[in-house]
Each structure stands twice: as structure tokens, then as C-alpha cells.
Amino acid sequence: MKILFAVSRPLEINTSASIRNRATIEGLLSLGHDVDLITTEFDQNHPNYDQSLSNSNLSVRYLKLGGIQDIAKFGRKFKAIQPLKNITYMVMKYFEIYDNLKGMANYATKDQIDITDSKYDLIISSSDPKSSHLFISRMFERGLVSNTPWIQIWGDPFLSDITRNNKLLNSKIKKEEKRLFKFANKIIYVSKLTLNEQKKIYPNYAIKMDYAPIPYVKKEIYPNSDINKGILTFLYCGDYSSKIRNIKPLYDAINNSRHKLIICGLSDISLESTDRIKVYPRVSFEKTKEFEKDCDVLVHLSNTMGTQIPGKIYQYSGTNKLILFILDGPKEILLKTFNKYNRYIFADNNKNEIFGKVVRIENKEFENTKFVVGNFSPENIANKIININDK
Incomplete structure (x- = not known):
């Protein structure tokens, strides 16, 4: 299959989500699928920049974001304005439900991106960040695609994300989470516990929801330690x-x-x-x-x-x-x-x-x-994700 894989944070930024996304993509490639990755431009001055997480065999389109991302990059280069950047992020948390990579959604227009139903057999978006799903949802809302199956992979849920401190935006987030589910064919969680909880919170979308665990990046057999x-x-x-x-x-x-x-x-x-x-x-x-x-x-x-x-x-x-x-x-x-x-x-x-x-x-x-627990190999998990879409 020809697959579009969308994630708003580039793989080169070292997070557990980036490692998971890299393993999933490599599993799809190992199964013989053709994968295009679309993501945002990475910043080599980012404290978590890690070139070893990139994949030279992967076709990648990097989208250049302005606005808050330009401020962030400037702050990493010139440490004197770091306090200003921190204040900006703190203020944003009280008003903004999405991460600072949400500007990726601005590219979801016919003028900015050449994506149609005939170009891909499957679309996969993977959080975190949640703006990965926002980008693909905009593609459906604006008519770039309408019939291509879309799988959402959620590392963390939106409303129930335990890393989110501000509860004042709960009603807004719940409404947005439901909106993101609308065009998805399948909604996959990496934890069965989360899957069960999400089905209770959003019973109208429970039929779309399923579970696939996280794949490991690579099988490693080390010499036995003494x-x-x-x-x-x-x-x-x-x-x-x-x-x-x-x-x-x-x-x-x-x-x-x-x-x-x-x-x-x-x-x-x-x-x-x-x-x-x-x-x-x-x-x-x-x-x-x-x-x-x-x-x-x-x-x-x-x-x-x-x-x-x-x-x-x-x-x-x-x-x-x-x-x-x-x-x-x-x-x-x-x-x-x-x-x-x-x-x-x-x-x-x-x-x-x-x-x-x-x-x-x-x-x-x-x-x-x-x-090694073979159930968690990249190929097994990638195959499970593909088969979930066929249910």
C-alpha cells in the first residue's frame, strides 16, 4: 500500500513518541509498504535533537512553521530570551488546547499540499503531539481527501491526558476530541486501559476504537551478563x-x-x-x-x-x-x-x-x-494496525 504517515513533531526530536513512530514506520516499510512521512521542520538547536532517530530510507516532507516556532528557535539560539519564551508557553497553556506545532494544519490546503484520494491507499496520523490529528482532520474538512481510510494512533488521549495540568479547558477539549474522531475510520490506542476508558467517555465512537501496543525499534540480543x-x-x-x-x-x-x-x-x-x-x-x-x-x-x-x-x-x-x-x-x-x-x-x-x-x-x-517478546516487533504491530483497518 501507499501510506501517508503524518506526525507534527519530527522524528529527529528525541521523545518516546518519536521512538514509537519510528518503530511503527519501520514496521510498515519491512512489510513492503511505501510510506511518505509529512512532519514539521526540525531545529538542530533543540535540546532533544537526535539525528540517529531519522530514517534515510524514508521519503520525508518537512513543513516550515512560523509564529511561535520562530520564537522558539530564536530562543534556543539566543539563551537570553529563554525566559520570554517560557512565559509565552505558560500563557498559551491557559488559552490554547493544542501544542505549539498546530501551525502544521495551515498547510492543509490545495495551494500548500498535493494530496488527493487517488494518491494514497491509507492515511495514518500519530500523536503525540495532538496537532498531528488536527492536520489530517483539516484535510478532510477542506475536501483534499474524502474517501481515503484514516487511522488515528493516540499515544496519550486528549481529555484524559495525565500530563495536562489545566482542567479549565476540559469542555473545549472534549468537544475537539469528538470532532477529530468524526472522519477517522479507526482510532487506535496503545494501552488497553486507555481504550476501555475512551469507550466509556465517547460511546458513540466506541465502534471505531481499537488497541495496538507499541513496537520496539529493534531486536537486540546481548551476550549474557555474568x-x-x-x-x-x-x-x-x-x-x-x-x-x-x-x-x-x-x-x-x-x-x-x-x-x-x-x-x-x-x-x-x-x-x-x-x-x-x-x-x-x-x-x-x-x-x-x-x-x-x-x-x-x-x-x-x-x-x-x-x-x-x-x-x-x-x-x-x-x-x-x-x-x-x-x-x-x-x-x-x-x-x-x-x-x-x-x-x-x-x-x-x-x-x-x-x-x-x-x-x-x-x-x-x-x-x-x-x-525477546516477539508480539511487540515492528512488523507484528504494523501488521496489526493495517488489519485493524480491515475489520
């Missing part, structure tokens, strides 16, 4: 805002052990590096893979609330490393979702429980869990 060496290295790569994830029990458990922990990600809390623990900001995808290769145990940290599941668990599932799955939030549903794979070492998110599982890892009790 647990008998005495000191293990644990790795947590991901952001850990205190409003969403509680990393302190893990930090304290490892800090009071003989083992080591590497943490890399953004947060609103400050963790100190110690003799046992090294704390880094968000690092490049390639650096993450280096850490991954050298560690003994990968750590997944669940959200403290909401229905979303951090995408890192799927990336880890593409390796043969031990995975410590720290449970938080809706624990019973998480166990039901992931326990069937016999792949993960589960621990409640408290220091004693985590320390107890560390001791059992030392004793080599979980060596039979070190395998």
Missing part, C-alpha cells in the same frame, strides 16, 4: 516527573545495596549522583543503547495514575536483558496485561519490595525470563 560477578548495574531511562512517576523507592533501594543504578531522563526533582548511582539528563537514543548494552537489568517504572503505560517497557521487551517491572497506579490491570508473557520481574513501588527482588535477581531466579 550475575556471579557480584555487582549488578540497573538502568532506568525515561523522564520521571514527580506528578507522574515516583522514582525514589528505586533510588533508595539501590543506594542501600551493593549494586549500581544509571538514571537518565528529565524531571522536576533533583537526584544526586552517588558512588552507586549516576544521574544524567535525557540522553540520545544511541547513548541509551550503549547504557542498555552495558547494564544487567532494565527498569520499567509505571505511572502513579492514569491509564497510560510508559513506552519504555516495549523497547525493553525487544532485548534479552532482565526487566524489573515496578508496579504503580492500576497494578492489577498492569499485571493482567503483562504477566501472561512470563517475561517480567514484578515489584510493587516500595523500597523493601524492590530490594527483595534485587536479592532474587542476584540468586539467578529469573534467568528464564531473558527473551
